[in-house]
Amino acid sequence: MTIKTAILGYGRSGSTLHAGPLEKWSDDFTVTAVCDIDPEARKNAKSRFNCTVYDDYKEMLKQEELDLVVIVTRSEQHCKMTCDCLRGGVNVLVTKPWALNVAEAEQMIAAADERGKMLLPWLPARWGCDLVRLKELLGSGIIGKVFMIRRREFSSFGTRADWQIWKKHGGGYLLNWGPHIIYQAMQLAGEKVATAYGQLRQVINPGDVEDLFHAVLTTESGIILTCEFAVAINKLPNWVIQGDRGTIFVKDKSVEIHQVKFPDNINPAEYSNTPEITVTSEELPGGAATNSRYGDAFAIYPEIARAVRGEIAYPASTGSALELTRVIDAVRASSEKNQVISI
Numbered sequence: 450m451t452i453k454t455a456i457l458g459y460g461r462s463g464s465t466l467h468a469g470p471l472e473k474w475s476d477d478f479t480v481t482a483v484c485d486i487d488p489e490a491r492k493n494a495k496s497r498f499n500c501t502v503y504d505d506y507k508e509m510l511k512q513e514e515l516d517l518v519v520i521v522t523r524s525e526q527h528c529k530m531t532c533d534c535l536r537g538g539v540n541v542l543v544t545k546p547w548a549l550n551v552a553e554a555e556q557m558i559a560a561a562d563e564r565g566k567m568l569l570p571w572l573p574a575r576w577g578c579d580l581v582r583l584k585e586l587l588g589s590g591i592i593g594k595v596f597m598i599r600r601r602e603f604s605s606f607g608t609r610a611d612w613q614i615w616k617k618h619g620g621g622y623l624l625n626w627g628p629h630i631i632y633q634a635m636q637l638a639g640e641k642v643a644t645a646y647g648q649l650r651q652v653i654n655p656g657d658v659e660d661l662f663h664a665v666l667t668t669e670s671g672i673i674l675t676c677e678f679a680v681a682i683n684k685l686p687n688w689v690i691q692g693d694r695g696t697i698f699v700k701d702k703s704v705e706i707h708q709v710k711f712p713d714n715i716n717p718a719e720y721s722n723t724p725e726i727t728v729t730s731e732e733l734p735g736g737a738a739t740n741s742r743y744g745d746a747f748a749i750y751p752e753i754a755r756a757v758r759g760e761i762a763y764p765a766s767t768g769s770a771l772e773l774t775r776v777i778d779a780v781r782a783s784s785e786k787n788q789v790i791s792i
């Protein structure tokens with residue numbers, strides 16, 4: 450039996466990032482309905498999936514017997530739509546940012562618990578090829594004990610003028626990029642974040658929200674995470690990971706590992722002890738078309754199918770998404786108050 454699926458919001462992301470894998474993995478999913486307020490979107494969805502189309506998701510919930518709704522509407526719409534679908538007895542996959550703040554995230558978790566339905570936050574960066582490889586490398590101890598993780602992305606001065614530039618729609622790059630960048634740094638550290646310091650700025654985009662954020666986080670054991678979305682030319686590394694036995698640099702798909710080895714008999718009385726340094730490099734897998742540094746949607750959807758069938762626990766758990774939202778809230782509060790926030 451395939452998973453009877455509806456797409457709620459057939460816009461830029463719904464009609465591509467989600468519709469593509471749902472169409473490809475037809476042994477797992479059948480797109481039985483699409484809901485969008487835009488008639489053109491409904492027309493396109495109908496001709497692509499030969500499905501029933503709706504302009505009102507509540508009507509869709511009444512008419513259809515669904516196993517899963519994939520919610521890909523504007524960010525400020527996610528919480529209400531998710532709660533309505535869960536309370537209507539349907540599992541939900543909700544795109545990032547799943548919630549605008551912790552209060553919304555908690556409402557959605559409560560709605561899922563109330564009806565015993567699955568709430569799957571779409572956090573594709575969890576599957577990013579860089580994160581997956583870096584976890585392996587750090588797990589092997591190749592650079593020793595990690596004390597600092599820097600994660601950075603750039604706009605290269607590209608601006609946008611859609612709803613993402615307005616606060617009332619849940620715009621701003623902290624909510625838009627935080628679920629990629631901050632989530633990945635947290636996942637790699639593998640520890641809860643204890644404190645957050647953040648600065649948000651609106652540099653070049655029109656609208657009323659930030660197009661830049663810089664966050665300094667510390668984990669429970671004291672690992673420092675710096676996460677930033679920068680208005681700058683895309684030149685600096687996307688990751689720098691510092692351990693007490695080396696440093697890893699990642700730029701796009703290129704990984705450079707610098708390992709240090711101190712001489713066996715260090716004389717503590719000597720002014721300096723110079724380590725031996727070996728450098729190795731490798732390329733991350735996945736072509737540019739799959740954009741797999743942020744997770745390849747075609748590879749993620751089979752896991753969604755298995756999670757909906759109860760065969761595996763969904764890897765991007767609601768617990769991890771809630772932790773992320775707590776951190777994002779703290780970064781925003783820190784910027785507003787100009788002080789470090791304890792989480």
Ligand SMILES: NC(=O)c1ccc[n+]([C@@H]2O[C@H](COP(=O)([O-])OP(=O)(O)OC[C@H]3O[C@@H](n4cnc5c(N)ncnc54)[C@H](O)[C@@H]3O)[C@@H](O)[C@H]2O)c1
Pocket residue numbers: 457458459460461462463466484485486487490504505506521522523524526544545546571573612625743
């Ligand atoms: N890499 C990623 O995971 C990724 C990439 C892009 C966007 N997103 C997220 O996807 C969401 C949508 O972004 P987008 O760029 O596709 O936006 P969009 O504006 O292109 O699409 C939103 C769609 O929702 C429809 N819609 C609005 N109100 C509706 C309603 N009441 N009922 C039904 N449909 C309604 C709109 O007509 C539109 O087609 C955002 O939350 C964004 O952050 C995630």
